[in-house]
């Protein structure tokens with residue numbers, strides 16, 4: 004045992020025992036693991052993603068590891084929220100597993116995230132927050148218990164929630180990565196093979212201050228953006244996702260919600276307002292019509308202009324003052340992707356071996 008916490012699941016007896024933690028996230032994510040076993044057996048794909056739907060019925064999925072923006076970006080005043088974290092994609096479309104949200108509330112501010120702020124009322128469970136005992140006023144900036152403070156509320160506390168939480172087949176599949184190296188573009192359009200490559204890789208980065216011992220940006224690869232929850236080989240989920248995206252004509256996107264203009268420490272996190280503009284342009288279809296160019300090393304298609312976002316930030320190569328440092332960091336991240344993918348090179352994905360070849364070729368090239 005490397006930890007005093009354990010989550011033990013007996014699938015046959017349908018029992019889960021959680022030891023050494025009282026964090027509510029373990030309960031919902033523990034059951035999410037069970038869903039990753041039960042659903043694929045019924046040809047239903049379980050997804051570690053947020054999900055929302057536009058007024059025209061266009062559905063978007065937001066895959067990403069913790070802290071990459073699933074809750075923040077799927078909670079959108081102009082769209083119906085289907086759910087912020089756990090979904091299924093069946094032959095009938097998408098459905099939410101939970102019926103509620105589990106939002107981070109560290110530094111929560113009414114102006115920045117009004118829907119989440121307003122959802123915190125009687126009936127919401129606040130976890131690990133610090134509050135004044137007599138007035139019961141919460142100090143969302145207080146990190147003395149942990150940074151991981153949470154608000155769990157029923158989905159109907161979000162005014163534009165889609166009840167029941169179901170929707171048609173997704174039109175856009177957005178992969179969120181919080182890249183603390185600052186070399187992934189704010190947005191890239193992916194072909195199917197690239198979508199699978201990045202889905203199987205499941206990249207994000209930890210920054211100093213998030214975990215013990217992290218002093219500089221550290222790449223984390225979590226297959227299918229949820230290695231802790233998947234029960235079958237990652238390529239099984241990837242094959243199902245590829246088949247569904249192909250069948251329903253969904254477009255894949257990679258969105259960096261992390262650093263720009265340099266790595267953590269020298270650059271800064273991409274403004275949430277810019278990420279929201281990018282997401283709006285994906286939903287509206289405007290980004291599909293943009294002009295694109297290809298980046299070096301990762302071979303990503305990036306738009307040359309996008310309304311509401313300064314064009315120079317769309318290509319990270321422009322934003323780094325030190326060009327050599329940019330190239331070195333890009334190659335460093337490319338190398339980490341390549342090394343991580345080595346374990347997958349011998350697996351066939353789907354019934355078509357062409358797709359396997361294409362996925363292997365969709366990684367960094369240098």
Ligand SMILES: Nc1ncnc2c1ncn2[C@@H]1O[C@H](COP(=O)(O)OP(=O)(O)O)[C@@H](O)[C@H]1O
Nearest residue numbers: 069070071072073074075107260273274275278
């Ligand atoms: N550009 C950005 N895009 C998305 N989130 C951002 C951005 N900049 C800062 N953030 C913050 O990062 C956090 C993302 O967390 P969250 O949405 O809960 O992620 P997840 O649901 O994937 O775990 C939020 O606190 C959000 O305000």
Ligand SMILES: C=C(OP(=O)(O)O)C(=O)O
Nearest residue numbers: 028032068069070088105
């Ligand atoms: C519950 C969790 O998921 P998220 O952070 O994505 O809400 C977690 O990872 O602790």
